Structures are given as structure tokens and as C-alpha cells.
């Protein structure tokens with residue numbers, strides 16, 4: 001029986017939530033442990049599904065993993081790392097995108113790697129062409145099979161290379177880092193992504209013994225070393241979860257202290273939050289986000305790679321903009337298909353039109369193609385409750401905060417998706433005073449158009 005969340009909306013969320021280690025760093029830091037010849041310890045680890053998936057994949061490869069859930073400390077010992085049984089790897093096909101990052105570490109360790117079909121949120125095609133091209137340039141042989149991808153390193157080992165990314169992909173940059181640190185010679189990557197989570201991964205690799213220089217022009221230079229040690233690291237807090245709760249405070253006219261939110265990694269978000277009329281107070285241990293009581297203001301917003309406004313902050317902010325007095329424009333330039341979630345918002349009474357044109361100052365990769373990647377939002381709209389199936393992580397969070405602000409009852413299925421990136425979600429909602437009930441339903445999901 002599937003889980004059903006029944007929400008009574010219209011109540012401001014107020015109180016305190018804690019965010020722990022970033023979903024977009026922690027699983028990658030776990031993969032990095034495979035590169036060391038000593039145990040590693042990662043702290044501030046949240047209880048989310050991606051952590052469970054990577055734990056299972058590491059264990060399938062002979063890594064001993066111990067997760068102290070109470071303290072959030074995860075220890076990983078790769079001493080007995082070995083080839084995994086393909087059935088054990090296959091069990092995780094379609095679950096997450098992280099397995100692709102096992103390529104470099106496994107080739108360094110075992111000479112080969114097998115990667116199952118990938119999963120992740122349905123927000124566009126999400127190809128892996130950059131990853132495979134980078135790995136080929138390190139000298140890997142890449143074979144695509146019906147069940148996944150088989151890669152092998154040449155007998156002489158992987159070699160450093162001069163690489164360029166046509167777009168600053170976060171995952172492909174991490175792929176290069178996790179491969180180059182132990183490849184022979186020097187790797188230079190231009191057009192790299194420089195998100196805070198990448199800097200945190202670099203900090204981990206440096207602790208392990210890697211030599212990595214990040215230049216201001218998106219070039220990363222890595223001098224390969226023969227061996228790496230273990231690491232002991234406190235993961236950076238999840239800035240996407242922080243931004244999500246901050247948006248929830250505005251949408252529900254509430255007041256939320258996000259313990260762990262870090263100003264430095266949220267600069268672009270906080271600028272937009274202020275422009276839209278949201279209030280925030282920065283404290284040493286977190287940030288208080290709240291609605292001032294004044295009408296929210298519309299704005300023009302474009303998502304971008306770091307240091308721009310992150311694509312993962314877009315969906316919750318769109319819900320905020322449905323409540324602003326006037327017309328807002330949002331241009332999504334990172335993923336071609338990240339507005340499908342607006343169908344449910346329209347069903348709730350929001351006024352949102354989607355366009356194929358680039359409605360922003362920068363023409364993006366999707367402009368001349370058939371993608372609805374710009375949104376025009378007119379507010380304020382009175383939202384009313386509805387039934388929906390959670391389509392993806394950020395879109396789903398957005399539906400839930402819209403339902404919490406809406407008049408009347410909403411019912412949601414597909415709650416498991418939220419657990420991919422928001423730990424103890426319903427417990428946090430309860431602490432914030434949300435009115436909801438969790439039950440079981442024989443109906444697997446509400447059919448919602450526009451995934």
C-alpha cells in the first residue's frame with residue numbers, strides 16, 4: 001500500500017528545522033572514500049535515500065560501511081574493496097545518478113567498472129555524454145551494454161589529460177576530479193563547474209593527499225598522485241534544503257529558523273529573497289527566514305550555474321511568486337524540462353504560462369529548441385487544495401508547500417521521492433505546526449499530467 005499525505009492548508013509554518021550535510025555532496029564524498037587506502041569518516045550525514053543507495057553500492061564492492069544514524073557519522077573502510085556481483089549492482093539500476101561517479105575510483109582500484117542504468121529526477125534528458133567523453137580522454141575503454149556501461153583502464157593506468165567541458169556540468173566536473181587525482185600526470189579541466197559542493201569535494205580530496213588548484217576562470221588543475229589516504233570531514237550543509245524551507249516560510253506567511261543554513265553558500269538566493277520582499281536574519285548557527293506582513297513583490301529571475309541563482313531553488317521560488325503582487329518572469333537555463341510541476345500549481349489556482357522563448361537577458365541552450373523553459377507568473381493567486389502525485393524532488397517539495405498554503409484539503413502520493421533529498425520530512429513539518437495526516441492508500445498514485 002502506498003503512503004498518502006493529507007494536508008489541511010492555510011496555516012503558517014513556524015518554528016525551527018535543522019539541515020544537515022548536502023545531498024549533492026555527501027554521496028560523492030562517500031564515493032571518494034574508494035580512492036583512499038585507509039578508512040575515511042564523513043560527519044553531518046543526513047538520513048536520505050541517496051546515502052542508502054551509495055552505502056549499498058560501496059558494500060557491494062567490499063567497502064565496510066558503518067553509519068551511526070544518531071550522530072550522523074559514517075565510516076568507510078575500503079581495505080577489502082573488490083569487484084561487485086553484477087546482480088548486486090543491478091539491484092540499484094534506475095535509483096540514482098551517483099553510480100556514474102564510481103567509474104574513475106573503481107578503474108583506479110580494480111582496473112574496471114560496471115555502471116547500471118541511472119536514475120534521478122525526471123527534469124530533462126540528463127545525458128551522460130560529457131562523463132563518458134572525459135573518461136575516454138583519460139584513456140578508458142567505454143562499452144555500452146544493454147544492462148549498463150562497462151569501462152576498463154588501460155594496463156598502464158589512466159593518464160591525465162587536457163579537458164574542456166562545453167557546459168559547466170556539476171557531475172562531469174566531479175567525474176574529472178575523482179578520476180584525475182590518481183591519474184598519471186597533470187589534468188587541466190576548463191569550463192568546470194565551481195558549485196560550493198565541488199569545493200567541498202576538493203577539500204576532501206586535498207585532505208586525502210590530492211593536489212588541486214582552482215583558478216578564477218573555471219579552470220581546475222590536478223596533479224595526479226600515486227596514493228591517497230583516508231579523510232575525516234564535516235560535510236557542508238544542504239543549501240538547497242535551506243532555500244526550500246526559506247521559500248516555505250514566505251509561501252505560508254510563516255517564520256522558520258533554518259539551523260545550519262549558511263549565508264556564504266546562499267548569496268544569490270538571499271538577494272532574490274530580499275528583492276521579493278522576504279526577510280531574513282543571519283545568525284552564527286543558521287538563518288531565520290520570515291514573511292514581513294507586507295505584500296510580496298514580483299521579479300525577473302534566471303537560473304544559472306554557480307555563482308548564479310541555482311536551478312534547484314527555482315521551483316519553490318515559483319510558488320513564492322504565485323503570491324507576489326504583479327507579473328514575474330522565470331527563465332530556466334540549466335534544465336530544459338523543469339517546469340512540468342507548474343501544472344499542479346495551475347490546478348491549485350496559480351496563474352502561470354509557459355513559453356518556448358528565452359524570456360531573460362541571456363539566450364540559453366534551449367532557446368531555439370522546442371522546450372517550455374520560461375514561465376510568466378501573475379499573482380497574487382488564491383491557492384486551493386488538490387490531489388497530486390509527487391513528480392520529482394524539488395517540484396514535489398513545491399507542490400507540498402503550495403498545498404500547505406492553500407485553502408482546503410490536498411492529498412499527495414509519491415512521498416518516497418521527497419525522502420531522496422529531505423530527511424525526516426514529515427517530522428520537520430510536524431515541528432513547524434503543519435496540519436497533516438499520513439495514511440496508506442490502495443491507489444498507487446494520483447495521475448498528474450506534466451511530469
Ligand code: EPU
Pocket residue numbers: 023024025097121124125126127128129130131132167168169170171172193240310311312334335336393394421
Ligand atoms: N549535461 C549534459 N551532459 C552530461 C552532463 C550534463 O548535457 O554528460 C547537461 C544536463 O543535461 C543539464 C546540465 O548539463 O542540462 C547541468 O547538469 P549537471 O551535470 O550540472 O547536473 P548533475 O550533476 O546531474 C547536479 C545535482 C542537481 C543539480 C545540478 C545543477 C546532484 C546529485 N545533482 O546534477 O540536483 O540540479 O547538479 O546544479 O548533485 C536536485 O538536487 O534536485 C538536483 C537535481
